Amino acid sequence: xxxxxxxxxxxxxxxxxxxxxxxxxxxxxxxxxxxxxxxxxxxxxxxxxxxxxxxxxxxxxxxxxxxxxxxxxxxxxxxxxxxxxxxxxxxxxxxxxxxxxxxxxxxxxxxxxxxxxxxxxxxxxxxxxxxxxxxxxxxxxxxxxxxxxxxxxxxxxxxxxxxxxxxxxxxxxxxxxxxxxxxxxxxxxxxxxxxxxxxxxxxxxxxxxxxxxx
Amino acid sequence: xxxxxxxxxxxxxxxxxxxxxxxxxxxxxxxxxxxxxxxxxxxxxxxxxxxxxxxxxxxxxxxxxxxxxxxxxxxxxxxxxxxxxxxxxxxxxxxxxxxxxxxxxxxxxxxxxxxxxxxxxxxxxxxxxxxxxxxxxxxxxxxxxxxxxxxxxxxxxxxxxxxxxxxxxxxxxxxxxxxxxxxxxxxxxxxxxxxxxxxxxxxxxxxxxxxxxx
DNA sequence: TTTTTACAGTAACATTTGTTACCTCTTAGG
DNA sequence: CCTAAGAGGTAACAAATGTTACTGTAAAAA
Numbered sequence: 001x002x003x004x005x006x007x008x009x010x011x012x013x014x015x016x017x018x019x020x021x022x023x024x025x026x027x028x029x030x031x032x033x034x035x036x037x038x039x040x041x042x043x044x045x046x047x048x049x050x051x052x053x054x055x056x057x058x059x060x061x062x063x064x065x066x067x068x069x070x071x072x073x074x075x076x077x078x079x080x081x082x083x084x085x086x087x088x089x090x091x092x093x094x095x096x097x098x099x100x101x102x103x104x105x106x107x108x109x110x111x112x113x114x115x116x117x118x119x120x121x122x123x124x125x126x127x128x129x130x131x132x133x134x135x136x137x138x139x140x141x142x143x144x145x146x147x148x149x150x151x152x153x154x155x156x157x158x159x160x161x162x163x164x165x166x167x168x169x170x171x172x173x174x175x176x177x178x179x180x181x182x183x184x185x186x187x188x189x190x191x192x193x194x195x196x197x198x199x200x201x202x203x204x205x206x207x208x209x210x211x212x213x214x
Numbered sequence: 215x216x217x218x219x220x221x222x223x224x225x226x227x228x229x230x231x232x233x234x235x236x237x238x239x240x241x242x243x244x245x246x247x248x249x250x251x252x253x254x255x256x257x258x259x260x261x262x263x264x265x266x267x268x269x270x271x272x273x274x275x276x277x278x279x280x281x282x283x284x285x286x287x288x289x290x291x292x293x294x295x296x297x298x299x300x301x302x303x304x305x306x307x308x309x310x311x312x313x314x315x316x317x318x319x320x321x322x323x324x325x326x327x328x329x330x331x332x333x334x335x336x337x338x339x340x341x342x343x344x345x346x347x348x349x350x351x352x353x354x355x356x357x358x359x360x361x362x363x364x365x366x367x368x369x370x371x372x373x374x375x376x377x378x379x380x381x382x383x384x385x386x387x388x389x390x391x392x393x394x395x396x397x398x399x400x401x402x403x404x405x406x407x408x409x410x411x412x413x414x415x416x417x418x419x420x421x422x423x424x425x426x427x428x
Numbered sequence: 429t430t431t432t433t434a435c436a437g438t439a440a441c442a443t444t445t446g447t448t449a450c451c452t453c454t455t456a457g458g
Numbered sequence: 459c460c461t462a463a464g465a466g467g468t469a470a471c472a473a474a475t476g477t478t479a480c481t482g483t484a485a486a487a488a
Binding site for chain 1: 474476485
């Protein structure tokens with residue numbers, strides 16, 4: 001009984017995909033709902049399907065052998081996890097970790113449909129390549145950020161991204177959390193946030209950061 | 215007169231693609247040869263074809279608004295520039311710069327073949343997605359390197375990559391060149407190289423670096 | 429309420445990286 | 459041969475980032 005999926009697909013992807021594809025998707029896709037903080041994909045995991053975002057947001061992260069983490073980018077409604085797509089096709093293991101940033105809803109499409117649809121539907125092929133392009137550019141942005149910006153700027157960008165994702169300028173975050181996600185230490189973040197506050201760009205509270213000049 | 219292309223394709227890609235695809239490629243592909251140091255793709259450039267590596271090596275770089283540069287990864291025989299592929303399909307502009315690291319030979323495949331082959335040849339579709347996956351992982355490695363390693367390790371990795379690409383442990387490089395490609399300064403590189411030499415990991419000479427423990 | 433825990437501010441210090449300046453040595457060109 | 463340019467070594471300093479330690483305070487738990 002998957003009638004409930006079709007309207008969701010039509011709402012989010014109707015302008016992209018032809019009716020026939022939406023129909024096919026409704027038939028085979030599995031609706032998944034995860035709570036904020038849930039791990040959707042972990043390192044080395046084998047993935048048997050491809051997640052298509054409907055609602056919420058997913059945080060894509062990278063981890064080094066010592067367990068240090070770094071947030072790469074976010075996926076929102078309309079996005080698809082291309083890393084997982086390649087996993088599907090190549091039978092490879094995940095190189096990234098995906099965590100629900102908010103309560104999130106997405107569709108799980110079985111692997112074997114990937115190839116078939118790419119051949120059958122131009123709209124799907126275009127969507128897939130467009131997605132690759134977007135993910136690619138997001139990684140490039142991350143690289144720019146790491147290579148060319150100092151921590152101060154990186155922190156500010158981090159906050160701006162959070163605001164975009166949470167759709168609120170009032171962030172509920174501890175300095176420690178930020179430090180984890182940016183792979184630095186709490187003291188450093190406190191120092192830089194204080195500096196941003198003195199510059200009038202944020203307002204700080206306990207577990208609260210308000211982005212002012214957004 | 216494109217008879218000369220087919221044997222090249224067969225040699226490098228024969229094990230991957232079916233004969234029919236090789237034939238089609240031979241028909242439409244244009245052979246390009248560039249000298250070491252030549253810029254193949256520049257920022258913001260619009261690309262009208264897709265480069266398939268035959269021989270040599272191409273350096274993929276990123277540049278920030280101030281003109282600072284950073285080497286991301288290299289392409290060699292058997293690789294394809296996926297950034298350009300997405301440019302082709304999406305009519306987008308290049309986000310990267312590609313420079314011949316050695317004298318290089320590649321094929322230029324017209325944009326319109328992309329879609330057609332993806333539908334027609336499973337081997338091509340697999341190749342394309344596999345390539346995306348590889349490029350993706352290379353970017354992730356770059357990110358790891360930037361986020362988790364100090365300059366010392368980054369420099370050592372840089373040298374190892376160079377050795378792989380040039381196929382020689384004796385590198386002909388000035389400290390200045392390295393500094394450019396790693397987005398730091400000459401003095402810093404000299405300092406770290408000296409340190410590596412004291413650790414017995416390299417041997418230095420004028421315009422020469424010999425990687426010892428490779 | 430009292431106690432405990434998490435959060436944030438700050439100082440002092442260490443380390444890493446970047447900058448400037450100056451030196452020597454090699455190589456290329458006149 | 460002499461000179462200029464490029465390459466590399468090094469010192470001294472500056473700035474950015476990381477670390478440790480200690481503080482007060484708010485929130486949560488007992």
